Amino acid sequence: MEYVYAAMLLHKAGQKVEEAGIKKVLEAAHVKVDDARAKALVAALEGVNIDEAIEKAAMPVAVAAAPAAAHEHKHEAHADEKKKAAEEKKSEETAAAGLGALFG
Numbered sequence: 001m002e003y004v005y006a007a008m009l010l011h012k013a014g015q016k017v018e019e020a021g022i023k024k025v026l027e028a029a030h031v032k033v034d035d036a037r038a039k040a041l042v043a044a045l046e047g048v049n050i051d052e053a054i055e056k057a058a059m060p061v062a063v064a065a066a067p068a069a070a071h072e073h074k075h076e077a078h079a080d081e082k083k084k085a086a087e088e089k090k091s092e093e094t095a096a097a098g099l100g101a102l103f104g
Contacts, residue, residue, distance in 0.1 A: 002031050003041045011050045018042060 006025035007017045015021055022038045 002026060002029065003037055007041060007045060008050070008054075017045055017050070 003022060003026070006022045006029075009025055010017050010021045019035075019038050019042050022041065023033050023035075026033045026038075
């Protein structure tokens with residue numbers, strides 16, 4: 001994962017994502033660098049529009065969060081309805097007890 005972070009940092013800084021740059025970033029973070037992994041990452045990112053890839057990767061997270069929030073809202077509304085129904089029942093029982101006292 002740290003290799004990907006190094007590549008993203010280089011990209012964000014406006015630097016070209018190259019093997020030497022990734023090695024420097026990782027060494028600065030005191031990470032033991034595996035040359036093969038750095039080389040493989042650079043090869044995998046060749047021809048990839050990193051900004052577009054980040055945008056596509058981030059979008060499903062935001063979209064997935066919306067239904068979860070809606071579900072929570074429904075759950076809260078259902079809990080509120082149950083609470084109101086229980087309060088109404090309690091109120092009716094109290095009223096019925098008062099009427100019972102009138103007729104002894």
